[in-house]
Amino acid sequence: MPSIQHSARGHARREEIVRAAIEVIAERGYRGASLAAVAEKAGLSQQGLLHYFRSKEDLLIGVLQWRAETDTGGRDIVADPMSLAATQGVVEANAHREAIVRTFSALLGESVTGDHPAAEYFRIRYRRVREAMTATLRLEWGDRLPSGLTPEEAAPLVVAIMDGLQYQWLHEPESFDMPAAFKAFVRLLDPKAAP
Amino acid sequence: MPSIQHSARGHARREEIVRAAIEVIAERGYRGASLAAVAEKAGLSQQGLLHYFRSKEDLLIGVLQWRAETDTGGRDIVADPMSLAATQGVVEANAHREAIVRTFSALLGESVTGDHPAAEYFRIRYRRVREAMTATLRLEWGDRLPSGLTPEEAAPLVVAIMDGLQYQWLHEPESFDMPAAFKAFVRLLDPKAAP
Incomplete structure (x- = not known):
């Protein structure tokens, strides 16, 4: 049994x-x-x-x-990377699940204080998410983005934008448009992307 | 007296x-x-x-x-905006003051939980910092950045990058190069910036 x-x-x-x-x-x-x-x-x-x-x-x-x-959705995002469009989809979905984003952002903040039990989780997660995002960007543009950045240079920026925009959004969920802000970032990565 | x-x-x-x-x-x-x-x-x-x-x-x-x-340095950054180079200088200085960045990042995280006494401070600060960053970007590029974004669209992204990179750096201060990552972001804003 x-x-x-x-x-x-x-x-x-x-x-x-x-x-x-x-x-x-x-x-x-x-x-x-x-x-x-x-x-x-x-x-x-x-x-x-x-x-x-x-x-x-x-x-x-x-x-x-x-x-x-x-x-x-449980997939291995390093071996089987998401597209940038799917990443945008995650940001859009997050804008409809405030409690989990709030909890994640609170835990991320706490995790930088002394001996926090989630510190190791976040350290490993960041390495893994940057690696996955590098694979996503390489899938999209090969070894150079339109801006001239390498996927390795751009990956931590995508991760930082996602984390950082969540704090601005959580402080003004009614008026701060997180998906639109992320979309503007995608236009920085690729000036040819639709506005 | x-x-x-x-x-x-x-x-x-x-x-x-x-x-x-x-x-x-x-x-x-x-x-x-x-x-x-x-x-x-x-x-x-x-x-x-x-x-x-x-x-x-x-x-x-x-x-x-x-x-x-x-x-x-106590200046009014909306009326008297910093240059983008000075903003890069703040990121470089932050990489040498880990305790204050750690405290700020911990407080930012806590501030999204219920009735936190710093919530109002962060809400107002974000509005003000986005406004100041809009002025910085307009000073640098006028009404359109090289990517086609307006200063109003790009400002929340600069703020998000600064906040977000701090978490990645705090989890690996020895190996994550926060100023280099911010510099890569400046190249996204302006592909003609020096690598």
Whole structure:
């Protein structure tokens, strides 16, 4: 018999807990979040929650992995890179999922403070995302972008734009048009792109 | 007689407290920082600290204002915009002041969580910094950048690049070359800029 963690019901329950954790972290940050608050929001006892995630850190990794899978649909984006149009699609989708973007941005900020449990995750993630973005840009333009930059030079800029625009958007979600800003950046990469 | 807060000695003491707060926030974030820890690092009693900053929130605003003045030398960057070269100079200077960048990036992350005392500061700061950057770009290129973008379209991208690159750099300060990455972005803005 499969363990409860790996059964379909266990999987659904883990996702419920992750969604509850996203809401709690968006409100209070990771350091301010308690397992008790997550359990209560998910309609479980704290013991019940610990059945699915062994610790607060384990739950944090669960949240970050769930977010990464939501972005990429689980594909290996280094071996099988997304197109730039698909990247634009991720930015557009993010503009409709404020809670997860808020949680991600809060965790990214916390992760630069002393000994944060997500620091290693973000360090490795950045290397991997830059590598994937390099592959995306090479797929689009070969070894030189229209601006003369190499894919390796441009990749960290795409990543920085995505992270940076999220903060401007989260502070004014009603009036700051994040997808339009990203589209303007794509026109910097390729002045021939449609305005 | 001037009050202690406004005397030269009071000013120097306030700066010592702000520097101590920057170190404590870089380590624990704002929510995790205590006035007791800041006071101890500054060599003051908590009562002594409260003589200079009335509350933890007052100290937070002190840190953010001190950081902004460090970047701009106190000039009004909307009325008297910096050149793009001076902006590049800020990025280069930031690469030599890790603690303040770490504190700023941690506060930016925290500021998107529920009812954070720095949320209003960042909302207003973003409007102002985009306005200042629009003036910088207009000074450099007039109403159209070489890429065809307007200064208004490009300004939020410059701000996003500065914020976003800081996170990549803070996670790998030894190996990620933040000034070189910003310089590559300037080449996107102006393909004729020197590589």
